Amino acid sequence: MTRDQTNSQLEQAWALRQKRRSSQLITNVIVYVVLFVIAFISIYPFLWTVRSSFTTSGGLFEFPPGLWPTSPGIRNYVEVFQLVPIARQILNSVIICFFGVGGSVLLATLGAYPLAKMNFPGRDAIFYAILATLILPNEAGLIVNFITTKTLGLLQSDAGKYVAIILPALGNVAGLFLMRQAYLSIPLELLEAARMDGASELTIWRRIMLPLTLPTIAAFSILQFVAFWNTFLWPIIVIGSDRQLYPLSAGLLDLSGSFASNTRAVSAGAVIATIPIIIVFLFFQRYFMRGLEGAVKG
Amino acid sequence: MVSAPDLHSGQRSRVWRDTLIAYAFMAPVLLVKLLYTFWPIVFGVFLAFTEYNVISAPKWIGLRNFEELFGIGSFAARGPDRDFWFGMTNSLKYVLVVPIIQFLSIGLAMLVNRQLPGIALFRTAFYVPVVTSFAVVGLIWGWMYNQYGPVNYILTTLGLMNASNPTGLLNNPATALPAVMFVTIWKGLGYYMVLYLAGLQSIDRTLEEAAVIDGANRWEVFWFITLPGLRPTILVCSLLSTVSAIKVFEEIYVMTQGGPAGSTYTALFFIYNKSFGDFRFGYGAAAGLVVAAVSLVLGIINFRLTRGGRAS
Numbered sequence: 001m002t003r004d005q006t007n008s009q010l011e012q013a014w015a016l017r018q019k020r021r022s023s024q025l026i027t028n029v030i031v032y033v034v035l036f037v038i039a040f041i042s043i044y045p046f047l048w049t050v051r052s053s054f055t056t057s058g059g060l061f062e063f064p065p066g067l068w069p070t071s072p073g074i075r076n077y078v079e080v081f082q083l084v085p086i087a088r089q090i091l092n093s094v095i096i097c098f099f100g101v102g103g104s105v106l107l108a109t110l111g112a113y114p115l116a117k118m119n120f121p122g123r124d125a126i127f128y129a130i131l132a133t134l135i136l137p138n139e140a141g142l143i144v145n146f147i148t149t150k151t152l153g154l155l156q157s158d159a160g161k162y163v164a165i166i167l168p169a170l171g172n173v174a175g176l177f178l179m180r181q182a183y184l185s186i187p188l189e190l191l192e193a194a195r196m197d198g199a200s201e202l203t204i205w206r207r208i209m210l211p212l213t214l215p216t217i218a219a220f221s222i223l224q225f226v227a228f229w230n231t232f233l234w235p236i237i238v239i240g241s242d243r244q245l246y247p248l249s250a251g252l253l254d255l256s257g258s259f260a261s262n263t264r265a266v267s268a269g270a271v272i273a274t275i276p277i278i279i280v281f282l283f284f285q286r287y288f289m290r291g292l293e294g295a296v297k298g
Numbered sequence: 299m300v301s302a303p304d305l306h307s308g309q310r311s312r313v314w315r316d317t318l319i320a321y322a323f324m325a326p327v328l329l330v331k332l333l334y335t336f337w338p339i340v341f342g343v344f345l346a347f348t349e350y351n352v353i354s355a356p357k358w359i360g361l362r363n364f365e366e367l368f369g370i371g372s373f374a375a376r377g378p379d380r381d382f383w384f385g386m387t388n389s390l391k392y393v394l395v396v397p398i399i400q401f402l403s404i405g406l407a408m409l410v411n412r413q414l415p416g417i418a419l420f421r422t423a424f425y426v427p428v429v430t431s432f433a434v435v436g437l438i439w440g441w442m443y444n445q446y447g448p449v450n451y452i453l454t455t456l457g458l459m460n461a462s463n464p465t466g467l468l469n470n471p472a473t474a475l476p477a478v479m480f481v482t483i484w485k486g487l488g489y490y491m492v493l494y495l496a497g498l499q500s501i502d503r504t505l506e507e508a509a510v511i512d513g514a515n516r517w518e519v520f521w522f523i524t525l526p527g528l529r530p531t532i533l534v535c536s537l538l539s540t541v542s543a544i545k546v547f548e549e550i551y552v553m554t555q556g557g558p559a560g561s562t563y564t565a566l567f568f569i570y571n572k573s574f575g576d577f578r579f580g581y582g583a584a585a586g587l588v589v590a591a592v593s594l595v596l597g598i599i600n601f602r603l604t605r606g607g608r609a610s
Contacts, residue, residue: 028414031409031412031414032414034409035409035410035417035420036420038406038420038424038487039420039423039424041484042423042424042426042427042484042487042488043423043426044448045438045439045441045442045448046426046430046438048438048441048442048448049438049441052441059446060441061441061444061445061446061447062446063446063450063451063454063461064451065447065448065451106326107326107327107330108327110323110324110326110327111323111324111326111327111328113323114319114320114321114323114324115324118316118319118320119316120313120316120317120320120321121317122317123320126324126328129336130331133331133335133336133339141334141335141338141339141342142570142573143338143342143345143569143573143574143579143582143583143586144337144338144341144342144345144583145334145338146574147341147352147579148333148334148337148338150352167330167333167334168330168333168334170326170327170330171327171328171330171331171334171335176327201319201323205323226429229431230429230430230431230432230433231431232431232432232433232548233547233548233551237574249431249433249434250433252431252433252434252437253433253436253437253552256437263441266437267437267441270434270437270438273431273433273434274430274431274434277429277430277431278426278429278430281425281426281429282422285422285425288429289425289492
């Protein structure tokens with residue numbers, strides 16, 4: 001290649017770049033407009049609900065839909081607490097989340113350790129069996145799990161019903177994958193050294209594995225918190241119609257079923273049920289996204 | 299140095315001990331999985347060949363449940379169970395959300411996969427529906443679709459609906475299913491966007507740059523570099539969304555309960571009603587197996603269309 005050729009190529013590249021720069025600006029404007037429209041569609045239903053929950057007079061369903069609440073006040077929120085035992089339901093949700101997240105994290109962090117760091121007969125078989133449960137037919141799962149839960153005698157007491165809500169969700173495949181993936185990245189020398197020093201496997205798990213995988217544990221915890229906070233179908237099947245025992249999501253459906261026409265109160269309930277999850281999500285967003293990506297990659 | 303036989307027996311006891319410890323670590327999670335994941339698969343298959351109402355023991359009836367579903371054998375005179383096949387048809391229509399979600403979320407992922415100020419804020423906004431419970435989502439969209447709700451305001455303004463007498467989309471048998479499908483897309487978009495974003499970021503950038511230098515335009519880069527590179531992600535995402543589309547239940551349970559006039563009645567709704575409504579758990583389980591077979595076929599189609607998810 002001669003120098004002339006190189007020069008003319010450079011000039012061409014330069015002209016191309018100038019052209020690209022102006023078209024880049026137009027592209028960016030279009031990108032922002034599209035993103036804004038989709039973001040609006042994503043968020044508007046929530047804004048509408050918040051507005052309704054603070055609206056204390058006038059209609060909610062009118063053309064065009066209002067933006068700011070008319071005579072804003074917290075009356076609807078007070079009303080929700082009078083209509084249904086929502087304070088109790090919040091407590092139920094907190095209890096379910098606390099033990100559900102704690103339990104599933106404990107089970108996943110324990111169970112993934114041998115899968116990642118120990119050699120024993122049956123390891124691959126177990127791993128693939130767990131993997132297979134993701135694709136095997138489970139359409140009758142709800143039916144059979146209800147029967148199992150009933151047979152275990154968990155539906156006879158209030159405490160038992162909480163256990164019944166939490167128990168099936170404790171064995172989480174995504175959690176096992178995430179933790180296994182995280183454990184695999186810990187160098188084996190670290191474990192060998194600890195084993196040489198006579199540390200038990202439980203000590204190694206607690207003192208080395210857990211501290212080194214905290215970001216993944218955080219990611220999995222957030223995923224599980226969202227799942228437990230939002231669950232409603234299984235709790236309704238397990239609990240039946242005792243609204244004192246409902247977690248918040250199930251309670252919200254019960255509220256809307258009983259007071260369908262009272263949109264203001266129900267929207268206040270919807271806001272109460274959603275706020276905690278949004279706050280947790282905003283605070284731990286980074287971990288959350290990471291957990292999601294990892295769950296699919298693993 | 300230890301002598302060979304010693305090492306051997308020492309190793310052996312070590313293996314035993316390690317195996318014991320390994321299974322002790324896994325015992326809690328395996329127990330839960332056995333009880334609530336493996337058992338439903340095994341017992342569900344068994345139940346499909348029985349008559350079972352929870353109160354008395356399951357009674358083996360062979361293929362009768364399937365004969366009833368398909369309208370053959372002893373049920374030849376009555377014909378196939380119309381409710382089931384009606385539900386199955388709606389579930390299959392629901393699968394239409396799969397390509398739409400993939401298309402939109404790939405597009406969205408490519409839009410947010412650039413270094414622009416404020417882009418993180420948009421990603422967050424797209425993700426809020428994902429973390430919200432279907433209980434809340436169903437209620438909110440019930441209001442959005444109200445006769446005088448925001449959706450109809452837009453539709454009447456655009457002249458797509460009669461402004462003097464608007465109908466709520468969920469109350470109209472012709473529009474209820476697409477309306478619920480829209481909510482599924484609305485809620486799922488952010489989720490798949492994040493997965494595709496991860497997929498995009500795993501593609502070797504130098505390949506795209508090399509193609510641009512070779513004179514490929516944007517469309518060619520997308521078609522020949524980006525899309526093949528995304529194939530593994532597309533397979534995972536379309537499998538996930540196909541399985542949840544054919545098993546769609548929660549959004550329908552919350553928004554329309556299968557109505558109006560059965561227009562949103564899906565296969566899983568049939569299973570739920572037969573089991574928890576009519577207490578025909580065996581029949582429900584049989585229907586579950588048929589749904590599983592259908593989703594298996596759809597899974598294979600996904601696999602074929604993405605060429606086994608191999609990036610090339």
